[in-house]
Amino acid sequence: MKVGLVGAGTVGGGVCEILRLRAEQLPALEVTKICVRDAAKKRDFEVPAGCEIVTDVNAIINDDSIEMVIELMGGVTVAKDVVMGALVKGKHVVTGNKALIAAHLPEIQAAAKAGNAAFGYEAAVCGSIPIIAAMRRDYVGDTITAVMGIMNGTTNFILSKMESEGADYSDVLAEAQQLGYAETPPDFDVEGWDARSKLAILCKLAFGVFVPELNIPCAGITRIAAVDFEYAKQLQSTVKILGVASRNEDGSISAHVSTMVVPFSSPLSRVTGPMNCIEVTSQNCAQMCFSGPGAGRYPTANSVVNDVAMIGSGGGRGDPFPMNSAAQVKSEVSGRFYIRFTICDGLGIIRTIGEKAEKAGISIHSILQTPIVNPQKVMFVLTTERTTLTAVKQMCDEVAKLSWNKDEALIMPIMD
């Protein structure tokens, strides 16, 4: 089978290296064209013998001898043309482009069907972890009730370093950028958008529902401070950013990406560094957990190669998103919450906050306050009993109007 590769950076180069070094254990495949931005650039991998370097994606899309296209250029504009163009022409496509899939899942699904082509996207979600294969294959006789986990290595690296070193966000971010774990600007990771794309894809596989990303509430890590790890520790917990999707009792689906207070008793609390970890809860299997490197050249390239090999040996056909459901999606987040207030110390503050909580129908579970060092900037934490994010935000909006409130409250769900 002749293969065209679009994008020959970190992951694309890794794919070429694996295909070259492991040729004898893989189905017969030949990369005949590689499309890059700059044909003259020196490559950090060995270009396959006889492979043509091109700079126009149409040289691959319109090449009838090419049966499979590997898209690893990233982005959602040209990459979309490549993926859709290849699929409708009946070329199989393998991609690691989570943003593209999350943005255009229904069109991709339709194009794969129209072209009767295989669509492999294992590399799009959580690096080397074979979570897409597991979701497509291992729950065919089961009902998934929840999918949650650490879906972004950059932010997990930052949060676990903040936890272990008591360091502040900006310092650790700078270090992560120096180490190449975080990009500049880091928004896609630290705002939770990368995890949100992955969660949107997992929602479709787990529940059959396509949830547009903008309908998934998303709160990143930029406002997490060292003090939050101190307070979390008092709750026998740490802080992680998780993607969470679950089936509610009424059949509707809830999904959100958020920093959360995660108890030490949860395996997710111990996933450190740039690792990813996904927990899948289902009726037959109770809970299964899949963890591994969430990014990196060879872990991600390995997932690409798995798809390429599967398709190359005749597998991977059929609807890439086999489950279809009309379940309703709720944007509400329910549960217990951690609310960190920043105030100027004074009389009657706890009483007032108690009143605002009562007015919002929120029952207070605990109030945590370390001894005050600077009365002009006191950070204390309130944890709630089970309520909704809407109620919590309503309460915080009320508090925000008061003179002694010095900063927007930080709100995090507490993992059960």
Add this chain to the structure above:
Amino acid sequence: MKVGLVGAGTVGGGVCEILRLRAEQLPALEVTKICVRDAAKKRDFEVPAGCEIVTDVNAIINDDSIEMVIELMGGVTVAKDVVMGALVKGKHVVTGNKALIAAHLPEIQAAAKAGNAAFGYEAAVCGSIPIIAAMRRDYVGDTITAVMGIMNGTTNFILSKMESEGADYSDVLAEAQQLGYAETPPDFDVEGWDARSKLAILCKLAFGVFVPELNIPCAGITRIAAVDFEYAKQLQSTVKILGVASRNEDGSISAHVSTMVVPFSSPLSRVTGPMNCIEVTSQNCAQMCFSGPGAGRYPTANSVVNDVAMIGSGGGRGDPFPMNSAAQVKSEVSGRFYIRFTICDGLGIIRTIGEKAEKAGISIHSILQTPIVNPQKVMFVLTTERTTLTAVKQMCDEVAKLSWNKDEALIMPIMD
């Protein structure tokens, strides 16, 4: 596709229930015959409409209308006839019978090839964890260097209960038997034989080598005492029984099942209760980890159904054990060791043990001894630097000859 089921106990009944309850999400399958020992026995599941209950396996093997046989009767005698008989007739086979596969892997592989039949065995290794699918699919362009993990739920339940309650082995075993977690007699689990079967299967998938079970050194949990958890804790560790297989630098393979000293820093140390957890180390993916329920009606039946559905929809063909290698298998275990001696207190014991260690070429890493309560029965622990199990056993054999030695030394590898 018409299906025959042999064995309708815990797992077989679960399979029938899933096939019935999830029919609309599964490929079209019809269980037309179920073979049981006692046709009159009341079933704890709904027998499919039109399904015939038979008591002779040949009624299924010789039924040309049946294309797939699910073997869930257990054992290695009649079950072997069923599996081999079905495969050579070209019937696809799905089984959860780890003992059978580990005992007759090469014959099963040959029969599947001869009959051009699919052979699914996801349920044979670690309940619901899709480790067989992962090993067959997700490392096609990779090289696995080690597979290790908690492969038996019964013993993990017993050890984690001993750890959390400071209880002794016999008490916890009795409780596990009452709860249905352990069988009577419990030998298959507590001697490590069940884990050894699974490890033999994983060795073939990871390294292409069939290792007969009796060539895999195996040490169960029966001699572990509460005191071992106390000493392990001093080493920031706990005690787990693990299956371990790895590729040595010279290309040879080592495999053993053993209670081991596992540091708290390892995720395996925190797998508690009847859960299983497998870590796979490879060149492309560094380390991936798969965990979930290792046994139970629906977790195991879910794995059976995954295979049945895959085969029913045309997948799962090809060599069920695709990797074949002539790598040498070494029965030696190398690493650091924990040795617990039981002695009658006296003068010169540490000096003598030091001499015996030196004679065996073993460098001592630490000596742990809690204050002596009963001088007639002192348990103390020696940990070694890197050496071999052969050297450790040689040293312990020398110590065993001495008058103050009161019991066989307990030897456990220490996980790196």
